[in-house]
Amino acid sequence: xxxxxxxxxxxxxxxxxxxxxxxxxxxxxxxxxxxxxxxxxxxxxxxxxxxxxxxxxxxxxxxxxxxxxxxxxxxxxxxxxxxxxxxxxxxxxxxxxxxxxxxxxxxxxxxxxxxxxxxxxxxxxxxxxxxxxxxxxxxxxxxxxxxxxxxxxxxxxxxxxxxxxxxxxxxxxxxxxxxxxxxxxxxxxxxxxxxxxxxxxxxxxxxxxxxxxxxxxxxxxxxxxxxxxxxxxxxxxxxxxxxxxxxxxxxxxxxxxxxxxxxxxxxxxxxxxxxxxxxxxxxxxxxxxxxxxxxxxxxxxxxxxxxxxxxxxxxxxxxxxxxxxxxxxxxxxxxxxxxxxxxxxxxxxxxxxxxxxxxxxxxxxxxxxxxxxxxxxxxxxxx
Numbered sequence: 001x002x003x004x005x006x007x008x009x010x011x012x013x014x015x016x017x018x019x020x021x022x023x024x025x026x027x028x029x030x031x032x033x034x035x036x037x038x039x040x041x042x043x044x045x046x047x048x049x050x051x052x053x054x055x056x057x058x059x060x061x062x063x064x065x066x067x068x069x070x071x072x073x074x075x076x077x078x079x080x081x082x083x084x085x086x087x088x089x090x091x092x093x094x095x096x097x098x099x100x101x102x103x104x105x106x107x108x109x110x111x112x113x114x115x116x117x118x119x120x121x122x123x124x125x126x127x128x129x130x131x132x133x134x135x136x137x138x139x140x141x142x143x144x145x146x147x148x149x150x151x152x153x154x155x156x157x158x159x160x161x162x163x164x165x166x167x168x169x170x171x172x173x174x175x176x177x178x179x180x181x182x183x184x185x186x187x188x189x190x191x192x193x194x195x196x197x198x199x200x201x202x203x204x205x206x207x208x209x210x211x212x213x214x215x216x217x218x219x220x221x222x223x224x225x226x227x228x229x230x231x232x233x234x235x236x237x238x239x240x241x242x243x244x245x246x247x248x249x250x251x252x253x254x255x256x257x258x259x260x261x262x263x264x265x266x267x268x269x270x271x272x273x274x275x276x277x278x279x280x281x282x283x284x285x286x287x288x289x290x291x292x293x294x295x296x297x298x299x300x301x302x303x304x305x306x307x308x309x310x311x312x313x314x315x316x317x318x319x320x321x322x323x324x325x326x327x328x329x330x331x332x333x334x335x336x337x338x339x340x341x342x343x344x345x346x347x348x349x350x351x352x353x354x355x356x357x358x359x360x361x362x363x364x365x366x367x368x369x370x371x372x373x374x375x376x377x378x379x380x381x382x383x
Contacts, residue, residue: 019061022076028060029080033087041088044213045351049168050091051126054098057084057091058123063098066250066305067106067121074246074302078253085257086264089355090213092254093362094128097166097173100247101127104174104232105193107243112229113193127173128166130194130219131240131247132363134176138189138240139372146177146221148190155179155190155226163205165216171196175219176236177226191236192226199224210354245316246305248364252298255323255359258352259291262327262334265349269338282333291330294322314376321369324360331356 018024036053037044044050057063062084065076077099085092102120105113105127119125137144146159157177167173175194179187196202201220208216233239266284270277277283298319304312335342335349342349360366 019064025061029062032056038087047212049215055123074305081253082256086261090211097128108232130164130173130175144178148177157224160220162218165214188235190234191232192230252323255327259330262330265334266337327356327359
């Protein structure tokens with residue numbers, strides 16, 4: 001998975017003014033997606049890391065809406081991510097990673113991170129999220145990869161974190177490390193912005209069956225110093241508890257775009273294959289109705305992304321799970337509707353099947369979502 005360098009320039013103030021108009025943002029994002037992203041989707045799927053296109057999407061306002069300083073319009077960010085994913089699921093995933101990194105920076109309240117947020121939002125600098133392992137570790141599924149110890153002025157962090165996307169040297173990502181007592185028992189966790197400078201070692205991951213353009217690496221740290229300027233939360237658990245619903249809800253935007261793109265491909269062959277496709281299950285109108293219902297439920301939840309109730313979080317987990325399952329169903333149906341044409345290596349339907357499987361396994365995977373829902377519901381039932 002390759003990376004490209006992006007020059008560091010200052011965001012024009014005129015850019016942020018037009019992000020206040022939802023319709024214009026979606027129109028500009030849609031135009032960039034159609035003109036720049038769609039033609040590059042195959043190349044991205046094969047390994048091209050599209051920071052140049054992501055910069056254009058940032059200038060269009062794709063990464064702004066969900067932030068408090070831009071009105072906490074989670075519905076806009078989910079819709080923009082869906083439009084991007086409709087043309088390229090890998091770039092939709094990169095958009096999600098970039099969005100949640102911006103969310104970490106803003107919600108930290110750390111002045112040093114807030115000062116960096118403008119360039120991040122405008123797509124002038126880039127950052128991802130290394131929370132796959134911590135989310136699973138905090139759920140009791142696996143062990144925390146990074147360990148931290150308190151040192152003067154901050155923390156020293158060591159360990160190897162696999163499968164971190166939307167990163168490259170000169171970029172950054174959110175990360176979590178466990179802080180243990182001298183006897184090995186857990187004290188707490190810290191969350192910080194990990195700057196990928198010369199102190200950091202990146203190791204390429206094995207080749208995926210898809211999503212190769214997501215610039216995914218393993219990160220190794222040896223006594224990496226985390227300063228106060230990099231701190232997102234100390235302790236981390238209350239922060240993660242507060243933002244976890246928003247983190248998961250935003251992912252629905254990836255699934256939504258892949259589902260709609262799949263339905264688009266089904267409709268594209270109706271004039272020529274509709275007479276035989278009528279005998280297939282999961283026809284486009286049926287899937288569209290199911291999809292529209294999922295989007296409507298998601299947009300209701302998007303109005304209160306930081307609600308702390310158990311009921312709200314269960315609803316978020318449910319729409320995320322249903323989005324992944326509908327993604328699998330729609331992408332397979334799309335290929336069946338297109339037949340041999342959709343099975344070509346250059347065809348969008350076969351690419352979307354692999355993108356849909358990624359949505360189903362990326363943290364939180366369907367099995368993780370069901371695990372968490374079962375856990376939440378067990379806590380509801382008295383002993």
